[in-house]
Amino acid sequence: MKGLWLYLHFPLLALESHSDVLEQPAALLDEHAVRIVQVNALAQACGVVPGMAMASALSLEPRLRLLQACAEQHRSQLEGLGLWSGRFSARVSLQPPDGVLLEIASMLRYFQGLDGLRRRLRQQLEKLDLTCVTATGHTPRAARLLALDGGFWAEDESRHEQRLARVPLARLELDERQQSRLKGLGLSRLGQLQALPSRELAHRLGAALSEQLACISGQQADPPEYFVPPERFCRAITLSHEVERAAALIFPLRRLLEELEGFLHARCRRAVTLELSLEHTQEQQQLTIGHATGEQRAEAWLELCHLRLERLQLSRPVVGLRLEVHELRELEPGREDLFSPRLPADAPAQLLSRLTSRLGEQALGRLVPCEDHRPECSWRRLPATGRWPKEMVASSGRRPGWLLMSPEPLVADWVGSSIALLEGPERIAGGWWDQHPVRRDYYVARWPDGRCGWVFRDAGGGWFVHGWFG
Amino acid sequence: MGLEQLINRGDVWRGPGMLRSSASASRSTGHLQLDRMLPGGWPRAELIELLYDQPGIGELQLLLPLLCAAEAPGWLMWVDPPLLPCASTLHAQGLPLERMLVVHTRTTKERLWTMEQALKSGCCTVVLGWLPTVDTTALRRLQLAVAEGGNWGLVMRPRASRQHSSPAPWRLLLEPEEDARALSVTLFKRKGGWALPRCRMPLSQRSWREVQPEPSVNSVPQARLRGEPELRLVGGGA
Structure with a gap:
């Protein structure tokens, strides 16, 4: 099962997903709230190390912020990272408790080579504010091993093999007994183990170990279980x-x-x-x-x-x-215009x-004319986006540029004396169909200072101003 | 040092000569006289201030040619107009209503923010904003935004703000003429020149003659009747 894989190892995932641990020393406790599991860099500087009891850590640094591990929350964070990785590869596999594996051989062309992918990855990781060790590998297990061993980037298979040979055997996640047996045999690096004949190895140390070695080198297929993103996004x-x-x-x-x-x-x-x-x-x-x-x-x-x-x-x-x-x-x-003169x-x-x-939604709108002779009904508000009527009603008669929301009364004596009527009357009558009947004679009027307004006289003989010729 | 060298050094101000080169970035106001006062029309990418107190003096007539000539994808944004722009009038004048956005805000701060965003974005061809008295910093921000967006930005302010300094390179005072057939424009601040004296812009569409009011609305209409069903005698024919 050869190809190119990328492993992202988030060693402090459970700790760093809390938003307030960046500026102060913080440590994560195990599920029984006794021992410390993870510490951030600030706590480490104070001398707090993983495995320490809570009491001794607090005596070293009284301001230490202690957080409790929560398995459920941790799983959901890893899933979140699985979703996040969707931008780099369509084939993502979650590696609990704190890793994500991506298939990248098919993505190299899209990112214009491994360097392009690496640059992009670094940019995106910066925004995430999580400590992350990244490594490539020709098999999923090799990528994981290299990430646990401090990270490695290469495309070439032989360079991977050289680097893998130097990985200490402690990274193989074997049990205590096997570890000590390997030590007893004088083996400390993966390369030494790989050099031994596999049949003899299986005979002495069990089939499981030689199987693991075969998976690392790619002699045995080891397909990861892919993460299927949910249908709906809900986090x-x-x-x-x-x-x-x-x-x-x-x-x-x-x-x-x-x-x-x-x-x-x-x-x-x-x-x-x-x-x-x-x-x-x-x-x-x-x-x-x-x-x-x-x-x-x-x-x-x-x-x-x-x-x-x-x-x-x-x-x-x-x-x-x-x-x-x-x-x-x-x-x-391709909806954006590539060749627009200004940018x-x-x-x-x-x-x-x-x-x-x-x-707010209601603050924006467009105005569209309506088929009604009454000025207050001659327009309608439309939302800023969406369909626009194909045909618009053309207005008839002289209309002002500005309309008042509702007509304002005028002193009747002024009309004809200080306010001169210039054009009219134009009779607008209607609304008998919707209980707002109007019957008005509209005139263009000139104010003494030279402004021009649109005034009318209603059926009761009162004068009103309804708009301005802007 | 020769004259040529002095000019090439770039620190000698040459007056109106420099404006001619930027005339291509302007759009006509529809008035030949005003176009001559301005660099060929409303200048692009520079904040323009129009000072007037009350609507109804013909202020929209100066803006309509600019609004009607706006290219297809750009928007025309009206930020807090004091009255309701009449849709049918503007449509009849040829304004593209489907691209005209009217925005209403609650505070001056929001109004300035909206204008700044619209000017900066570069996707509004014309941004019109009605502002109360605001401080110089706010106007400076608008001036920077319009320079960045590279389109037309006009702010309408009360006449009293003439007393206060403003970073806008173009400031015009609009006053009505008593006979209502013209609008007087004073360009009291301009780029690359002294202030210009008051100038009368005739408003061609205001050729109205005085009339007397009809005695009553209920009288037999001499006026044209709109909207009422036409009554017609039916039947009884021979």
């Missing part, structure tokens, strides 16, 4: 502490959106609306964030979420986030989504 994370400011939610949200990008990438889809729920201790708050045409990139979504969260007042502290995607659309490549920074859809996220 939740629990925050390690209560968040009271909406802006502080951006950090955990970024990870969810990066996972979403991988998910969408693997499925060749764009997301149109996201449902973000903020979980409080008792209840939850629902937010809907939309993009006008659909978007895949986490960066773009993060910006929209940022704008939406900015105008949100948190009534209670948030303890968890949950992101669901309801509407997906096919990806249509607009972002597509119109991006601007539209940005405005709706901050101002």
Whole structure:
């Protein structure tokens, strides 16, 4: 089962998925809350090491933040990484507890070689803020071994073999008895073991070991179990502490959106609306964030979420986030204009989504004329995107550029004295069909300072101004 | 040092000569006189300020040629117009309504943000914004945004803001003429030149003659009747 595989090893996954461990010393406790399993770099600098008892760690560093391991949460984090990896390869396998295996031989051309893939991977890993050791290998097991041994990148098979020969046998994850037997035989490197004839090896140390060696070298097929991404994207994370400011939610949200990008990438889809729920201790708050045409990139979504969260007042502290995607659309490549003379920074859809996220849906609209002679009914609001009527009603008569939302009364004595009537009357009568009948004589009128307005006299003899000739 | 060298050094200001080169980046205002005052029309990628107090003086007439000539994919964005733009009028004047976005905001901060985003994005051909009194920093941001986006940005402000300095390179004061047949324009700040005196722009569409009001709305209409069903005697023929 030869090819090219990439193994991503996240040694501190359980610890680093908590958002607040970056700036302070932190350690992860085992399930019984007795011993320390993982420590971050800051805690390590204080002298805290894995395997230490909780009490002695706290005596070394009283400010140490202790976090409890949770198997369920850990599994879900690894799944999240599986989704995230969808941007690099369609064939992803989860390697519990903290690894992800990708098949990359078929992807090298797309990324323009191994270096291109490596560069891209490094960029994306930076955004994730997780410690990661990466290694390539010609078999899944070889990639895993090299990642556990500190990482290695090469495309050439012989270089892999040379590097593998130097891997200490302790990395093989054998039990204590076998380890000590190998030690007793004077073997310490994988190369020494591989040099021995396999039949004799199986006879002395058991068939399991020689099988493992065959899997590493590729003599025996060892297909990994591929990860099947779920049909719908629905991810939740629990925050390690209560968040009271909406802006502080951006950090955990970024990870969810990066996972979403991988998910969408693997499925060749764009997301149109996201449902973000903020979980409080008792209840939850629902937010809907939309993009006008659909978007895949986490960066773009993060910006929209940022704008939406900015105008949100948190009534209670948030303890968890949950992101669901309801509407997906096919990806249509090549929609952006490649040869436009100026380079607009972002597509119109991006601007539209940005405005709706901050101002709300109802703040934007287009105006379309309607078939009604009453000026107040002669227009209609349409949403900023969507269908536009094929044929529009042409207006008749002289209409002003500005309309007042409702007519404002005028002092009747002014009309004819200081306000001169210039043109008219134009009679507009109608509305007998919808209980808002009007019967008005409209005139163009000139104000003493030279402004021109649109005034009318209604059936009761009162004068009103209804618009301005801008 | 010769004259040629001095000019080539680039630190000598040459006045209106430099404007002629940028005339291609302008679009006509529809008034020959005004086009001459401006560099051939409304200048692109530069913030333009129009100061006037009340609507109804013919202010839209100056903008319509610019709005109607906007190329196909770009939007025309109106940010917080004080009154409702009349859809049928604008349609009749040839404005592409399907690309005209009207945005309403709640605070001045949001209004400035919206304008800045729209100007910067480069996908709005024209951005019109009505602003109350705002500080210089806000206008400076808009000026930078319009330069980045490279399209037309116009802000409408009250006449009182003439007293305050502004980073906008083009500032025009619009005042009504008493006979209502013209609009007087004062270009009191411009790039590469001194302020220009008040100038009268005739408004061609305002050729109205005075009339007397009809005695009553209920009288037999001499006016054209709109919308009412036409009554016709039917039957009884020989």
